[in-house]
Amino acid sequence: MAQKPSIPKGTRDFSPNEMARRNYIFDTVKQVFQVYGFQQIETPAMENLSTLMGKYGEEGDKLLFKILNSGDYLSALDGESLQQASSTKLTTKISEKGLRYDLTVPFARYVVQNQNDLVFPFRRFQIQPVWRADRPQKGRYREFYQCDVDIIGSDALLNEVELIQIIDQVYRKIGLEVVIKINNRKILAGIAETIGEADRIVDITVAIDKLDKIGIEKVNEELALKGVTAQAIEKLQPILNLSGSNREKLDQIERVISSSVIGVIGVGEVRTIFDYLSSMDLKAELELDLTLARGLNYYTGAIFEVKSKDVAIGSITGGGRYDDLTGIFGLSGVSGVGISFGADRIYDVMMQLDLFPKDALSAAQVMFVNFGAKEELFCLPLVARLRAEGISSELYPDSDKMKKQMNYANRKGIKFVALIGESELESGLINFKNMESGEQQLIGIDDIVSQLKGL
Amino acid sequence: MAQKPSIPKGTRDFSPNEMARRNYIFDTVKQVFQVYGFQQIETPAMENLSTLMGKYGEEGDKLLFKILNSGDYLSALDGESLQQASSTKLTTKISEKGLRYDLTVPFARYVVQNQNDLVFPFRRFQIQPVWRADRPQKGRYREFYQCDVDIIGSDALLNEVELIQIIDQVYRKIGLEVVIKINNRKILAGIAETIGEADRIVDITVAIDKLDKIGIEKVNEELALKGVTAQAIEKLQPILNLSGSNREKLDQIERVISSSVIGVIGVGEVRTIFDYLSSMDLKAELELDLTLARGLNYYTGAIFEVKSKDVAIGSITGGGRYDDLTGIFGLSGVSGVGISFGADRIYDVMMQLDLFPKDALSAAQVMFVNFGAKEELFCLPLVARLRAEGISSELYPDSDKMKKQMNYANRKGIKFVALIGESELESGLINFKNMESGEQQLIGIDDIVSQLKGL
Numbered sequence: 001m002a003q004k005p006s007i008p009k010g011t012r013d014f015s016p017n018e019m020a021r022r023n024y025i026f027d028t029v030k031q032v033f034q035v036y037g038f039q040q041i042e043t044p045a046m047e048n049l050s051t052l053m054g055k056y057g058e059e060g061d062k063l064l065f066k067i068l069n070s071g072d073y074l075s076a077l078d079g080e081s082l083q084q085a086s087s088t089k090l091t092t093k094i095s096e097k098g099l100r101y102d103l104t105v106p107f108a109r110y111v112v113q114n115q116n117d118l119v120f121p122f123r124r125f126q127i128q129p130v131w132r133a134d135r136p137q138k139g140r141y142r143e144f145y146q147c148d149v150d151i152i153g154s155d156a157l158l159n160e161v162e163l164i165q166i167i168d169q170v171y172r173k174i175g176l177e178v179v180i181k182i183n184n185r186k187i188l189a190g191i192a193e194t195i196g197e198a199d200r201i202v203d204i205t206v207a208i209d210k211l212d213k214i215g216i217e218k219v220n221e222e223l224a225l226k227g228v229t230a231q232a233i234e235k236l237q238p239i240l241n242l243s244g245s246n247r248e249k250l251d252q253i254e255r256v257i258s259s260s261v262i263g264v265i266g267v268g269e270v271r272t273i274f275d276y277l278s279s280m281d282l283k284a285e286l287e288l289d290l291t292l293a294r295g296l297n298y299y300t301g302a303i304f305e306v307k308s309k310d311v312a313i314g315s316i317t318g319g320g321r322y323d324d325l326t327g328i329f330g331l332s333g334v335s336g337v338g339i340s341f342g343a344d345r346i347y348d349v350m351m352q353l354d355l356f357p358k359d360a361l362s363a364a365q366v367m368f369v370n371f372g373a374k375e376e377l378f379c380l381p382l383v384a385r386l387r388a389e390g391i392s393s394e395l396y397p398d399s400d401k402m403k404k405q406m407n408y409a410n411r412k413g414i415k416f417v418a419l420i421g422e423s424e425l426e427s428g429l430i431n432f433k434n435m436e437s438g439e440q441q442l443i444g445i446d447d448i449v450s451q452l453k454g455l
Numbered sequence: 456m457a458q459k460p461s462i463p464k465g466t467r468d469f470s471p472n473e474m475a476r477r478n479y480i481f482d483t484v485k486q487v488f489q490v491y492g493f494q495q496i497e498t499p500a501m502e503n504l505s506t507l508m509g510k511y512g513e514e515g516d517k518l519l520f521k522i523l524n525s526g527d528y529l530s531a532l533d534g535e536s537l538q539q540a541s542s543t544k545l546t547t548k549i550s551e552k553g554l555r556y557d558l559t560v561p562f563a564r565y566v567v568q569n570q571n572d573l574v575f576p577f578r579r580f581q582i583q584p585v586w587r588a589d590r591p592q593k594g595r596y597r598e599f600y601q602c603d604v605d606i607i608g609s610d611a612l613l614n615e616v617e618l619i620q621i622i623d624q625v626y627r628k629i630g631l632e633v634v635i636k637i638n639n640r641k642i643l644a645g646i647a648e649t650i651g652e653a654d655r656i657v658d659i660t661v662a663i664d665k666l667d668k669i670g671i672e673k674v675n676e677e678l679a680l681k682g683v684t685a686q687a688i689e690k691l692q693p694i695l696n697l698s699g700s701n702r703e704k705l706d707q708i709e710r711v712i713s714s715s716v717i718g719v720i721g722v723g724e725v726r727t728i729f730d731y732l733s734s735m736d737l738k739a740e741l742e743l744d745l746t747l748a749r750g751l752n753y754y755t756g757a758i759f760e761v762k763s764k765d766v767a768i769g770s771i772t773g774g775g776r777y778d779d780l781t782g783i784f785g786l787s788g789v790s791g792v793g794i795s796f797g798a799d800r801i802y803d804v805m806m807q808l809d810l811f812p813k814d815a816l817s818a819a820q821v822m823f824v825n826f827g828a829k830e831e832l833f834c835l836p837l838v839a840r841l842r843a844e845g846i847s848s849e850l851y852p853d854s855d856k857m858k859k860q861m862n863y864a865n866r867k868g869i870k871f872v873a874l875i876g877e878s879e880l881e882s883g884l885i886n887f888k889n890m891e892s893g894e895q896q897l898i899g900i901d902d903i904v905s906q907l908k909g910l
Contacts, residue, residue, distance in 0.1 A: 004785065005506060005564040005567050005568045005784045005785075006503065006506075006568065007498070007499055007501075007502065007503065007506075007564075007568075008499065008501050008502070008503055008551075008552050011499035011500075011501055012499065013496065013497070013498050013499065013565050013568070013569070014496060014497040014498075015496055015569065015572070016494035016495060016496060016579070019494070019495040019496055019497060020494070020495070023495070034817070034847050035842045035845060035846070035847045035848070036819075036842065036847070036848075036849065037818070037819030037822075037847050037848060037849030039471035039474070039475070039817045039818065040471060040474040040475070040478070040817065041468065041469060041470060041471060041474055042468070042469040042474060043462070043468050043469075044462055044463065044466035044467065044468065044598050045466075045500060045554075045584065045586070045598060046462075046463050046466055046520075046586075046597075046598065047462065047463070048461060048462065048463055051460060051461075051462075062525075062526075063525075065501075065522050065523075065525070066522070066523040067520050067521070067522055067523070067554075068520075068521040068522070068523050068546060068549075068550055070517075070518075070520070070588040071517075071542070072541075072542045073542050074540065074541065074542040074545060075542070085529065086527075086529065087526070087527045087528050087529040087530070090529060091523060094523075095523055096463075097463050099500075099522075109460040109462075110468050112460050113460045113461065113462075113468070114468070114470065117470070119863055119866045119867050120863075121851075121852055121853075121863075123849065124471070129500065131500070131501075133525040142501075143499050143500060143501065151852070154852045154853055155853070156852035156853045158831070158850065158852045159852050162852075165839075276835075279832075279835070279836075280835070280839070329460045330459065330460075362489070362494045362495065363492070363494065364491075364492030367492075376613070377734075380731075380734070380735070381734075384620075384735070387490045387491065390490060391490070392489050392490045392491070392492050393490070393491075393492060394491065394492030394578065395613065396576075397576055397606070397609045397611035397613045397614050397617075398576075398609055398610070398611045408574055408575075408576075411574045412574050
């Protein structure tokens with residue numbers, strides 16, 4: 001009868017302490033989003049497959065979790081088509097819904113569907129899980145949360161600036177030192193155009209992306225292998241050798257790609273963003289990084305990525321501008337820009353650097369030991385008093401052995417234990433024990449309230 | 456190319472104002488749960504079907520959303536078995552996972568799986584969506600949130616008392632007048648035993664449950680139809696005719712079922728709970744209601760249900776004690792008690808009674824009008840200042856026509872608009888407009904901060 005219980009691979013349970021830390025991250029980003037005037041939405045876990053399919057490439061289609069139609073889903077199929085069916089073909093006949101793969105496509109669908117009710121520019125954030133049938137591995141899950149913030153319906157570069165401010169604010173609050181890397185798709189297009197290889201923008205970007213890892217010689221070799229002409233590679237060298245401050249880099253690029261209209265526009269956009277930011281008191285480091293590509297087919301302007309300075313881990317936040325996200329659903333000409341915070345990686349970095357505040361844990365602050373019926377009755381109004389003051393408290397529900405009760409408080413990380421036995425009943429005072437220091441005081445409930453509220 | 460976008464039937468998008476109101480409910484219950492020392496957990500949206508199947512009855516099995524195995528899921532099947540397959544049989548071969556149907560079974564699975572790491576009694580809460588392939592209809596959705604709070608690993612009736620306190624606290628905060636109905640499975644068993652129909656406890660309870668709607672004559676008829684003897688029906692009459700206060704009712708029942716050991720224990724439990732509560736300052740009305748059955752096969756002791764006094768709608772909170780929830784997963788002898796808040800119904804009731812605080816809406820408090828590049832630059836540090844003070848603010852990102860910008864503020868429900876044009880640039884003062892009253896002031900940023908923080 002008894003099954004050994006387990007959960008699907010690649011999924012996780014979150015226990016109280018993990019949840020408390022995760023909530024610390026979610027609450028922090030949410031608070032920043034809200035103070036910047038962004039509003040929360042939620043979309044359903046299930047979307048129609050017609051909404052999802054074809055939006056994430058062929059590989060993405062395979063990684064969608066598909067939901068079996070309800071009821072007698074085979075009844076509409078004849079035996080023959082069933083016998084001949086491949087998995088792929090059968091799927092289209094027995095499944096119409098899939099689980100959300102990211103928050104961006106559902107957001108685009110939402111905007112198009114609600115275009116008449118929304119006020120543009122629409123500033124929304126969304127914090128929800130997404131599901132991908134990826135092969136599970138360390139740090140990669142089949143269910144994970146994304147925290148997305150986007151402005152849709154405005155071309156202004158001020159929006160890019162605000163997103164960078166948001167990144168800065170979030171990591172400042174969290175106490176994490178970060179580099180915000182900035183690039184622009186238009187500059188990449190300008191580079192490809194300048195070297196006479198406008199169609200090879202993807203190959204060129206992929207090669208540039210490896211510069212840090214494999215060095216300039218190997219990058220040149222790879223470009224040649226991809227069929228980029230020697231002349232074009234020659235022209236690319238100043239860009240591969242960029243150095244100096246962000247402004248110096250911008251000046252150098254502008255000189256190289258000055259004949260590309262789109263490239264010059266891209267440089268101008270990045271310059272404007274840096275101009276805005278120069279008057280703001282950012283803590284994060286800003287870096288123009290031409291090797292930054294991220295979902296290149298997707299972004300049309302700014303591209304952002306954030307890395308931790310102290311922990312070697314992939315991008316912890318990323319995003320960019322997309323000029324025609326809602327076009328796939330029939331609403332064209334609406335430009336958007338957005339970023340996504342990766343809660344799982346941020347969690348890992350914060351754990352590694354011990355950045356979670358100790359009081360982000362979730363146990364009650366005070367536990368009253370239960371010595372029996374009479375003492376319990378005496379404790380009840382005291383517990384109620386603490387709770388009314390917003391001090392999380394509990395009364396151990398059974399009059400178990402003292403040792404068991406203290407062990408409970410200890411293992412849960414409860415900071416204070418209130419002991420009320422015979423002598424305390426008589427004196428009306430509470431034996432109040434600090435579980436960390438071991439210090440005990442005989443005090444009244446008012447003193448407990450003022451001590452704890454003073455913390 | 457363009458698809459007309461839609462979402463699966465029975466699912467919903469939540470727009471900013473709906474989200475803000477829903478968060479008001481979630482935040483309220485969460486805050487109460489936490490001050491009572493409950494800790495949050497989360498479980499995956501997907502569970503193994505072996506965990507879910509058979510836990511919700513035959514009907515429940517059908518209502519589970521099942522997830523198609525990834526990859527070439529047909530490859531393991533031979534053509535013959537495919538051709539002969541019924542939907543039900545095929546499902547077991549092509550689907551191993553399902554979406555969470557409630558929070559209780561995943562919680563039981565979690566407790567068993569983590570029994571060595573948990574500290575018992577374990578006080579947990581969980582706020583997550585669940586999915587059911589029910590026929591969608593008004594007020595019934597295929598995706599909806601549950602807010603569950605349970606104590607597992609303690610028999611003490613104090614736990615029942617705390618859950619009632621939590622119900623009282625939540626509805627007090629929300630401003631909703633409620634009746635908390637209490638029953639006990641042991642009393643129902645005692646009644647069935649007393650009238651000599653111990654095996655017919657379900658039939659009897661179903662009949663009693665209809666008392667309010669169809670009256671005592673019809674109830675008696677129905678019992679006779681179900682095969683309950685005339686003698687037993689006769690014995691049942693005093694219970695159907697119960698009247699008076701909760702204590703009077705308890706006394707009457709106790710007299711009738713005094714020969715049933717389990718019945719007397721049940722009466723004793725309810726009496727103890729009322730005793731505890733009598734010294735507490737509850738706002739909610741408590742009512743002993745013998746017709747309350749709710750998932751009878753499930754509960755073994757206390758049964759709770761909460762109804763709004765002012766809106767005719769089903770139960771808005773419910774729960775009870777279950778002595779062997781984790782037994783299905785191989786851990787027996789662990790008693791639990793819990794309740795679940797129905798966020799959707801609470802939402803509907805609150806809308807109907809206009810109980811949401813006006814400031815539960817989510818728009819920024821202040822919008823700065825954008826008159827152009829120069830004014831924008833002047834505004835940026837002012838917006839930053841307000842945000843640093845925790846006042847949610849935005850600067851309209853484009854220098855659109857004034858009318859468009861004011862319309863934006865209006866439609867979003869932004870309370871204050873800051874206008875900084877030529878003359879304000881010169882004076883350094885801000886033309887600050889209250890969008891509700893229309894009142895305008897020429898003031899400095901410090902005054903704005905102190906006015907808004909004083910609100």
